[in-house]
Amino acid sequence: MFDLQNIKTIGRYQILKKIGQGSVGAVYLGKDPYIERQVAIKVYRLPNDTGPEEIEAYKKSFFVEAQSAGRLMHPNIVTIYDADQQQDFCYITMEYIDGSTLEKFCKPDNLLPIERVLKIIFNVCKGLEYAHQNEVIHRDIKPSNIILSLSGQVKITDFSIAYIKRGHSTLVKGLFGSPSYMSPEQVKEEFITERNDLFSLGSVLYELLVGKKAFEGENEYSIMFKIVNDDPPPILELKPELPKTFGDILSKALAKNPSQRYQCSMDFAYDLRLALRSLKEAPKETHDSELLSYIQDLPFFNNFAESQINEILSASNLVKVEKDKTIIQEGEIDDSFYILISGQVLVQTGTEEVAVLEKGQCFGEMAYLTGEARSATIITKEECIFLKFSSTLLNGLSEAIQLLFFKNFTQTIIKRLSKGTTTKT
Structure with a gap:
């Protein structure tokens, strides 16, 4: 069984406890003393009964994970922080998930x-x-x-x-x-x-x-x-x-x-x-006709045909949110965007309130279009209902609908710029 025995640190990381075990390696819960965060440390002991070329091959194989996952920064992938060799073992430190x-x-x-x-x-x-x-x-x-x-x-x-x-x-x-x-x-x-x-x-x-x-x-x-x-x-x-x-x-x-x-x-x-x-x-269909009629009256959907709105409803989420809830957080990375069906939301950059959006307006479209982090926070001023979309859902719609969305996004951005509003959510 692999064991670090009396070693208390690996690189700059303090070893707290073993959380996983393999035949030639183990995973430890560690702590980065400088950043004050817990990390997972994957450790692999190099074989001592082979020559230098074989050892290099083992090291190369072990560090595949650091080379592949290390280039990936995504909310659904464990983040790699560091990789190195100490004495006769190699290690990779990564995000610890409880x-x-x-x-x-x-x-x-x-x-x-x-x-x-x-x-x-x-x-x-x-x-x-x-x-x-x-x-x-x-x-x-x-x-x-x-x-x-x-x-x-x-x-x-x-x-x-x-x-x-x-x-x-x-x-x-x-x-x-x-x-x-x-x-x-x-x-x-x-x-x-x-x-x-x-x-x-x-x-x-x-x-x-x-x-x-x-x-x-x-x-x-x-x-x-x-x-x-x-x-x-x-x-x-x-x-x-x-x-x-x-x-x-x-x-x-x-x-x-x-x-x-x-x-x-x-x-x-x-x-x-x-x-x-x-x-x-089943429970949603009883509301579709009323919802369809309501959405058709919103300015954003004025140039959409009824069949297109039906397609949109089949591929979007209708979300109800209470007052004083954060819908979008400044700095987060997310490709979702929203169209306000009812209620009002407050737009903030830092601690400054820069705009109020009302029924029929969209927000979050800039992060969707650019892939950049959110540059503003959106908070509900009252109970609100939204249509929520993601790039996945929009990309699954017909090309004609996608073109209408992009056209309306462009018009929305132009109107905000003409009014001197710099909101980019």
Whole structure:
């Protein structure tokens, strides 16, 4: 068993306690004394029975995680802080998440609510989309590599066998990954793309919904054979109360041919959002005609056709918020934007109140358009109702609707500039 024995510090980090154990390494809870924050420290002992070349190969393999995840800064990916070598072991320090992995929620007697499962996988999609945009393929998505914090945050961790597509690749040759969650192309050691991670995520979704793995077998070889040759038991046979769309989503995510799978994480995320809506469809439909009529009268939607507004309602969230609640926080990174259906909101930069927005106005559109951090805080002055959108949802709408949104965003920005309002939320 790996143990640091009497070592009390690693680099500048104080060791508090062991929180994870492996055959050749361990994870410790540590503390950065300068920044006064807790960190997780992943430690790997270098072999002492091999030559210098083999040791360098081991070090290179270990630091794959630092090189891949270290370039990624996203709310749904565990942040890497530091990596180094001390004596005969290497270490990586990273963000400490107080919570647990999804493993314990894969048991039939401890399943999460379906709505919660969809939201978790949706957030994993967002993290994977960011990683893939930065040309990092995780290659080991599984329940134990997805952390759910006590506050409900979802974090992808363990990029130790990740593949960096551009530049000097740190790809380790051979068959790597966890057999139950490998894609067919990964099992066959073929060229992999981002769609490899989406197959693995489909396997995780399947397991979270029914409490059993999509591909089971007596040993690793039988599992891998099934991944390549067999389909998993249909989800609707195991859980017939699920809407039909769940079967469609998993069939696409777990397609043997990568070209028949979701082509990017946000495609997957969009269908998850539709599935989430299907769980709530019945109680919402009684209000659709009234809501449609009401929204048509809002200035922002004057140039939208009724059919287009119907499409928008099917892909947005209607949110009610109490008085004096913060909707957007200055400095946060989020691609959501809002259209105010009723009520008023206050716009603040720092402690200064700069504007009041009313029914029919939008906010948050600048962060959506630019991808930059929020430059203002939005607080409700009274009980408000909003339509909330994200880039994922908007990108899933028809091109004509997207063009109308951008046109209206432009007009909104021009009007604010002409009035001398510098609000950019």
